[in-house]
Amino acid sequence: MKVSPATTQRVAVGFMWTLAAITFAVLIFILAFILAHGLPHVTWSFLTESPSSMGREGGIFPMILGTLLVAGLAVLVAAPIGVATAVYLTEYTREGRLTAVIRFGADCLAGVPSIIFGLFGFVFFAITLGMGLSVLSGSLTLALMVLPTIIRTSEEAIRAVPYAYREVSFGLGSTRWQMVITVVLRSALPGISTGIVLSLGRSISETAAVMLTAGSALRLPRSLFDSSRTLALHFYILSREGISMPNAYATASVLIIAILALNLLAYWLMRRFVAKVGR
Amino acid sequence: MPAPRIQVQGFTACFDGKPAVKNLDLEIFPHERLAIIGPASSGKTTFLRSLNRLNDLDPGFTHSGEILRDGKNIYDADVDVAELRRKIGMVYAVPVPLPWSIYDNLVYGLRLAGVRDRATLNERVETALRYAVLWDEVKDRLHEPANVLSGGQQQRLCIARVLVLEPDVLILDEPCSGLDPISTGKIEDALVTLKERHSIVLVTNNTKQAARASDRTAFFLLGDLIEVGPTAQLFTKPTHKRTNDYLVGQFG
Amino acid sequence: MKRDRLIGAILLVVALSAISGLALITVFIFREGVPIILRVGAGQFFLSTDWEPSLGHFGILSMIGGSLAVTVGAAVIGVVFSLGLAIVLTQFAPPALAAALKPAIELLAGIPSVVYGFVGVVTLVPLIRHSLGGPGLSVLAASIVLGIMILPTITSIAIDALQAVPRSYVEGSIALGATRWQTVTMVLLRAARSGIVAAVILGMGRAIGETMAVIMVAGNALALPHSLLDPVRTLTSNIALEMGYASGDHRQALFATGVTLFVIITLLNTAALAVSRRRAGRRRVG
Numbered sequence: 045m046k047v048s049p050a051t052t053q054r055v056a057v058g059f060m061w062t063l064a065a066i067t068f069a070v071l072i073f074i075l076a077f078i079l080a081h082g083l084p085h086v087t088w089s090f091l092t093e094s095p096s097s098m099g100r101e102g103g104i105f106p107m108i109l110g111t112l113l114v115a116g117l118a119v120l121v122a123a124p125i126g127v128a129t130a131v132y133l134t135e136y137t138r139e140g141r142l143t144a145v146i147r148f149g150a151d152c153l154a155g156v157p158s159i160i161f162g163l164f165g166f167v168f169f170a171i172t173l174g175m176g177l178s179v180l181s182g183s184l185t186l187a188l189m190v191l192p193t194i195i196r197t198s199e200e201a202i203r204a205v206p207y208a209y210r211e212v213s214f215g216l217g218s219t220r221w222q223m224v225i226t227v228v229l230r231s232a233l234p235g236i237s238t239g240i241v242l243s244l245g246r247s248i249s250e251t252a253a254v255m256l257t258a259g260s261a262l263r264l265p266r267s268l269f270d271s272s273r274t275l276a277l278h279f280y281i282l283s284r285e286g287i288s289m290p291n292a293y294a295t296a297s298v299l300i301i302a303i304l305a306l307n308l309l310a311y312w313l314m315r316r317f318v319a320k321v322g323r
Numbered sequence: 324m325p326a327p328r329i330q331v332q333g334f335t336a337c338f339d340g341k342p343a344v345k346n347l348d349l350e351i352f353p354h355e356r357l358a359i360i361g362p363a364s365s366g367k368t369t370f371l372r373s374l375n376r377l378n379d380l381d382p383g384f385t386h387s388g389e390i391l392r393d394g395k396n397i398y399d400a401d402v403d404v405a406e407l408r409r410k411i412g413m414v415y416a417v418p419v420p421l422p423w424s425i426y427d428n429l430v431y432g433l434r435l436a437g438v439r440d441r442a443t444l445n446e447r448v449e450t451a452l453r454y455a456v457l458w459d460e461v462k463d464r465l466h467e468p469a470n471v472l473s474g475g476q477q478q479r480l481c482i483a484r485v486l487v488l489e490p491d492v493l494i495l496d497e498p499c500s501g502l503d504p505i506s507t508g509k510i511e512d513a514l515v516t517l518k519e520r521h522s523i524v525l526v527t528n529n530t531k532q533a534a535r536a537s538d539r540t541a542f543f544l545l546g547d548l549i550e551v552g553p554t555a556q557l558f559t560k561p562t563h564k565r566t567n568d569y570l571v572g573q574f575g
Numbered sequence: 576m577k578r579d580r581l582i583g584a585i586l587l588v589v590a591l592s593a594i595s596g597l598a599l600i601t602v603f604i605f606r607e608g609v610p611i612i613l614r615v616g617a618g619q620f621f622l623s624t625d626w627e628p629s630l631g632h633f634g635i636l637s638m639i640g641g642s643l644a645v646t647v648g649a650a651v652i653g654v655v656f657s658l659g660l661a662i663v664l665t666q667f668a669p670p671a672l673a674a675a676l677k678p679a680i681e682l683l684a685g686i687p688s689v690v691y692g693f694v695g696v697v698t699l700v701p702l703i704r705h706s707l708g709g710p711g712l713s714v715l716a717a718s719i720v721l722g723i724m725i726l727p728t729i730t731s732i733a734i735d736a737l738q739a740v741p742r743s744y745v746e747g748s749i750a751l752g753a754t755r756w757q758t759v760t761m762v763l764l765r766a767a768r769s770g771i772v773a774a775v776i777l778g779m780g781r782a783i784g785e786t787m788a789v790i791m792v793a794g795n796a797l798a799l800p801h802s803l804l805d806p807v808r809t810l811t812s813n814i815a816l817e818m819g820y821a822s823g824d825h826r827q828a829l830f831a832t833g834v835t836l837f838v839i840i841t842l843l844n845t846a847a848l849a850v851s852r853r854r855a856g857r858r859r860v861g
Contacts, residue, residue: 053756063659149594157784217409249687
């Protein structure tokens with residue numbers, strides 16, 4: 045018996061819709077599972093107190109601060125370098141061997157796994173440069189890790205700015221640098237911010253690289269040279285060593301909410317960018 | 324005849340080695356409207372963009388010969404290109420308002436030049452808008468986004484944006500190509516008043532517009548200047564056969 | 576204008592320093608890791624399953640086997656789901672629905688890997704243990720978790736590849752009387768093939784480099800797997816598990832594990848780049 049093309053299509057498309065449905069069910073399940081178990085334990089004191097007895101009791105305030113320091117500093121370092129690189133690639137040079145080398149380097153850097161960044165950060169920042177396991181080592185390692193993302197998204201945002209804007213700006217007597225600042229970066233800003241916000245999310249989520257570079261000290265970091273445990277690593281240690289399941293779930297909930305908020309922010313920025321550049 | 328404001332002498336412009344304008348000699352005088360006509364790829368736009376050195380943006384651009392502005396070659400090494408572009412103001416075929424308010428568009432050139440004084444900015448904006456015949460339509464909504472204006476208003480805004488800088492020469496590249504007859508008429512009217520203050524070079528594909536809105540007309544063909552003369556004379560008694568062919572619609 | 580040239584030079588220096596990070600990483604990882612491979616002997620290091628750092632035995636074959644097993648497993652799951660998603664979202668879903676679902680896929684990419692690992696270990700692992708037997712912590716569990724984790728990467732690149740296929744191909748096929756599905760299999764997938772292959776290779780690179788989720792669900796046993804239900808240790812987990820207390824030769828051997836991983840990833844990325852460049856080259860001709 046020969047199956048008609050229409051039947052094949054119905055079966056195949058039905059199968060693919062099922063796959064899509066499973067994917068989104070998994071997403072919702074993961075979010076709901078963590079939040080349902082964790083949110084009841086997220087109290088004001090949990091957010092503002094220091095942990096005691098290895099995290100079995102108390103809160104996660106030092107980890108929140110540590111995460112903000114490590115991830116924030118990483119993005120603060122990576123953003124200017126990444127945007128400057130993107131501006132160089134798009135506005136200050138012609139496509140050629142040099143841009144090919146820079147793009148290839150960025151692509152390769154994007155493919156390096158986080159554990160390798162961790163190993164590198166450990167021997168380079170912590171040992172060779174003598175920074176030790178610290179907020180600084182961790183954030184510089186993460187900065188290197190998110191740099192390719194920032195370069196790529198900034199480049200795309202800059203390229204989406206119409207060429208005519210540049211001609212108008214030059215025609216009204218701007219130097220190249222004035223043109224870049226007043227027209228290109230101003231128009232591309234929401235798109236560039238999207239990349240930066242997503243990089244911030246990735247820095248907050250990262251565990252392997254910070255484990256090897258920022259260490260896992262439970263106390264409040266007093267300087268950039270102090271070791272500090274991030275939320276993601278704290279969650280890993282709590283659950284892996286079975287220290288406290290309720291606190292593990294609660295920590296994961298805080299992490300998930302932060303990621304959700306950043307993704308929403310990125311989404312909103314992207315929509316603004318599309319409206320502005322009018323694609 | 325007064326002294327010319329721009330003297331083009333033996334000017335050739337090439338892209339990737341291919342000439343787009345060949346060995347051009349042309350003069351632009353104060354208080355005149357010079358129309359440039361000719362079929363596609365005749366070098367009209369290339370010539371226009373050579374006047375404010377916008378072709379420099381194309382990496383394949385090379386040139387020879389001179390374009391003298393008040394006696395000085397604008398391609399000399401010590402020329403401030405930004406300053407030159409302020410004084411040779413350009414309007415493009417498609418109106419491109421920057422994605423800001425009307426006001427921010429208008430003061431952009433002055434801000435680039437470092438003018439900060441509010442009173443000066445406001446005064447120049449009003450003058451420019453009046454010359455561009457746009458003041459009455461936008462004076463109450465200067466802080467609205469520029470892209471809410473109609474196409475014709477946008478093009479007059481682009482003209483005003485250039486006028487704010489008080490250029491010597493206004494160069495317009497088919498400024499009415501996308502506009503309806505009424506908007507076109509408003510722009511042509513504006514050019515009549517504008518020539519009191521500026522030299523005007525108008526590139527157009529529309530020979531009727533050249534006949535209506537210019538004092539002299541130059542005919543370009545495949546990178547060569549075929550002839551230039553008073554508009555009435557060129558349209559009624561062209562000296563070259565090819566000019567006549569073009570005007571009666573033989574090509575283009 | 577002179578100032579513009581200066582700014583250009585400064586930007587060039589910044590751009591070069593950005594990618595010099597890659598050179599630094601390569602130099603430092605290799606400098607730390609290669610000597611021990613030479614000392615132990617490459618044959619011994621790569622082809623022995625005997626990893627007993629306290630006795631000075633460094634053979635990483637079981638980790639290589641573990642990494643390959645979970646990567647292939649993840650690729651199979653990731654490809655089936657990603658292609659399904661990419662085809663549905665570009666061809667069959669109403670545009671409004673597709674626009675709403677894309678941010679959800681991006682969110683999937685944003686969930687921390689420790690969260691994936693954790694949810695895997697408390698839900699998926701017991702499920703496998705009870706329904707299929709074995710310890711639950713296994714190649715299968717790791718493949719499923721990794722498959723979901725690399726899904727956003729493959730899906731978004733596959734969507735780009737499918738959208739790059741000229742509309743006229745699709746319209747031409749439909750006009751010849753093909754069903755939408757026949758058009759997908761006979762025209763779209765064929766035209767977008769190299770883009771999809773590149774997507775899959777990049778996804779495999781993601782999977783083999785993933786660390787925390789794998790540690791939590793793969794079981795970390797030091798042996799070559801014989802079935803999908805066997806626990807395995809990957810190259811990445813080996814580093815993360817032992818780096819905390821390793822020193823001397825042991826630490827160097829972990830860097831050597833990193834060198835191995837680095838080389839595999841670089842090969843995968845180069846392959847993906849070559850495939851997508853071939854596509855770009857062909858398009859320029861056509």
